[in-house]
Amino acid sequence: MLCEDCQEREAELQLTAIIDGEMRTLDLCSVCASARGLSASSSTPAPLADFLAQLGSESGATGEGSEEPCPYCGITESEFRRTGRLGCPQCYAHFEPQLRSLLRRLHGSPQHVGKIYMSAGSEAGDRIARLSAMRRRLQRAVDTEDFELAAELRDRIHEMETAE
Amino acid sequence: MIRTGEALGDRGLGWAEARGGSGDIVVSSRVRLARNLQGYPFPGRSTVEDRARVLETVRTALGEVPEVPDIDFWRMEDLDRRQRDLLLERHVVSRELVGEGEPPAHAALALWVDDTIGVMVNEEDHLRLQALTGGFELEETWRKVDRLDERLGELIAYAFHHEYGFLTACPTNVGTGLRASVLVHLPGLVLTKEIRKVLEGIGQVGLTYRGLYGEGSEVVGNLFQVSNQTTLGKEEEELVGHLTRVVSKVVDYERSARGRMLREAPGVLEDKVWRAYGILRHARNLGAEEMMNLLSALRLGISLKLLQTPRVQTLNEILVFGQTAHLEEAAGGTLGEVEADAARAAYVRARLQSDES
Numbered sequence: 001m002l003c004e005d006c007q008e009r010e011a012e013l014q015l016t017a018i019i020d021g022e023m024r025t026l027d028l029c030s031v032c033a034s035a036r037g038l039s040a041s042s043s044t045p046a047p048l049a050d051f052l053a054q055l056g057s058e059s060g061a062t063g064e065g066s067e068e069p070c071p072y073c074g075i076t077e078s079e080f081r082r083t084g085r086l087g088c089p090q091c092y093a094h095f096e097p098q099l100r101s102l103l104r105r106l107h108g109s110p111q112h113v114g115k116i117y118m119s120a121g122s123e124a125g126d127r128i129a130r131l132s133a134m135r136r137r138l139q140r141a142v143d144t145e146d147f148e149l150a151a152e153l154r155d156r157i158h159e160m161e162t163a164e
Numbered sequence: 165m166i167r168t169g170e171a172l173g174d175r176g177l178g179w180a181e182a183r184g185g186s187g188d189i190v191v192s193s194r195v196r197l198a199r200n201l202q203g204y205p206f207p208g209r210s211t212v213e214d215r216a217r218v219l220e221t222v223r224t225a226l227g228e229v230p231e232v233p234d235i236d237f238w239r240m241e242d243l244d245r246r247q248r249d250l251l252l253e254r255h256v257v258s259r260e261l262v263g264e265g266e267p268p269a270h271a272a273l274a275l276w277v278d279d280t281i282g283v284m285v286n287e288e289d290h291l292r293l294q295a296l297t298g299g300f301e302l303e304e305t306w307r308k309v310d311r312l313d314e315r316l317g318e319l320i321a322y323a324f325h326h327e328y329g330f331l332t333a334c335p336t337n338v339g340t341g342l343r344a345s346v347l348v349h350l351p352g353l354v355l356t357k358e359i360r361k362v363l364e365g366i367g368q369v370g371l372t373y374r375g376l377y378g379e380g381s382e383v384v385g386n387l388f389q390v391s392n393q394t395t396l397g398k399e400e401e402e403l404v405g406h407l408t409r410v411v412s413k414v415v416d417y418e419r420s421a422r423g424r425m426l427r428e429a430p431g432v433l434e435d436k437v438w439r440a441y442g443i444l445r446h447a448r449n450l451g452a453e454e455m456m457n458l459l460s461a462l463r464l465g466i467s468l469k470l471l472q473t474p475r476v477q478t479l480n481e482i483l484v485f486g487q488t489a490h491l492e493e494a495a496g497g498t499l500g501e502v503e504a505d506a507a508r509a510a511y512v513r514a515r516l517q518s519d520e521s
Contacts, residue, residue, distance in 0.1 A: 025453075048336055073205045085288070088205040089323035089331040092338075099335065103328070106336055108370075109397025112329025114340040115313075117322055129326070140401055149307055149401075156314070 005032035048084035070094040178279030179298035180480035187299035188467035191347040195306045196294035198332045198341035202321040206333035207286045215270040225319035234277045240267035249489035256282045306404045339396030351386040351464045352421030385456035437465030450509040474519035
């Protein structure tokens with residue numbers, strides 16, 4: 001079926017909308033769908049994989065020596081580029097050089113500034129980092145007058161401080 | 165207490181009440197956190213044994229979390245197709261968790277009996293913690309899931325990196341692992357053709373939108389799911405706060421579009437709403453999509469006080485209980501398309517009638 005907007009390309013997705021006061025279903029190609037402000041994500045099941053493939057073809061040289069699979073889970077960079085998914089937590093260290101620029105492009109920053117996690121066996125340094133992150137959150141909660149969260153954070157900080 | 169094998173069909177819908185502000189425009193607020201366990205490959209690359217171990221670890225930990233009410237626990241493999249569809253229609257599991265044909269090994273859902281929190285296990289990540297509230301209540305929803313995350317993190321060792329934060333299978337979720345989303349009903353912006361501008365604006369401020377059933381789903385019934393696109397480089401409260409501010413603006417635009425329509429073409433609007441009511445109240449056959457679109461007109465009519473009934477809660481419930489798997493569950497058997505449309509029409513008629521009295 002041809003796209004109802006351009007009458008040129010094959011229709012790839014259906015859009016249901018109210019058009020001129022009427023509920024209608026339109027068969028559209030992805031170009032005309034996005035022109036109507038709708039993403040054609042249903043026809044692109046793995047958008048990140050596409051993005052990664054594009055990245056690879058732009059820079060060309062990202063492949064140097066990186067076909068070395070992750071020693072922990074065995075995933076290769078080309079597999080990651082194809083699926084858009086990493087194999088295990090250790091992949092972040094193994095593919096670090098490639099990932100760092102990818103993360104910057106995806107998120108605008110490669111540095112986590114949110115909650116700091118500390119598992120039971122963590123080092124003292126982690127504890128200090130976590131405490132300072134929690135104090136930062138507390139300050140923000142007070143600034144935004146979110147007193148319920150503030151009270152909870154104060155209790156958690158107190159709990160951590162007395163556990164030391 | 166963790167319960168297994170409880171039937172889902174006869175439960176209510178915890179979030180449908182829409183207690184939050186702007187409940188006439190914002191249907192629900194949701195915050196999910198992606199987490200993985202240290203020492204295991206991500207589910208997509210795990211062996212069946214690893215997936216079983218992850219599931220057992222999570223299940224044990226959930227049983228030990230203090231302040232948790234009763235939890236229902238289902239392994240997707242133990243459910244039949246209709247039961248899995250019920251969970252999908254309730255938005256408590258993703259397509260990925262239930263799988264295309266057979267469900268993936270040891271994929272599971274833990275659901276709080278009041279429906280407010282769900283934990284998906286062995287989805288794209290080991291854990292997807294999510295909290296769901298009716299209406300516009302993002303901050304409270306975030307706090308709820310944050311509290312569970314803190315407690316669970318003390319019992320399970322999460323995969324965390326000092327620089328990249330919480331590690332996830334897909335780099336689009338890394339860092340906070342947080343995706344906050346709001347389901348908004350925007351018929352005013354669609355009818356006044358301003359929706360495109362608004363959606364473009366949403367894209368420019370780092371947010372994205374989808375249809376009712378998440379990634380890749382079509383926009384039906386003027387329901388848009390708006391969420392943050394990035395998860396790294398910002399604090400959780402910042403992500404939640406930003407979405408809250410942008411959605412508040414969108415709600416304002418929607419209200420002013422509705423106000424304009426009401427001033428400029430009150431007759432047309434009133435006719436549209438009452439026609440929709442007439443069809444839903446009397447039709448003998450009703451397709452799922454047709455129902456969704458007509459419900460949109462009703463929701464608009466209620467919000468503008470053109471209609472006195474039904475209640476918003478009823479509309480929210482019809483949105484879920486009027487879907488095919490729920491109709492089949494109520495009928496106690498499989499329904500063909502024609503039968504499902506008839507059952508849907510009968511269900512909707514009954515719900516609207518009972519709100520009238």
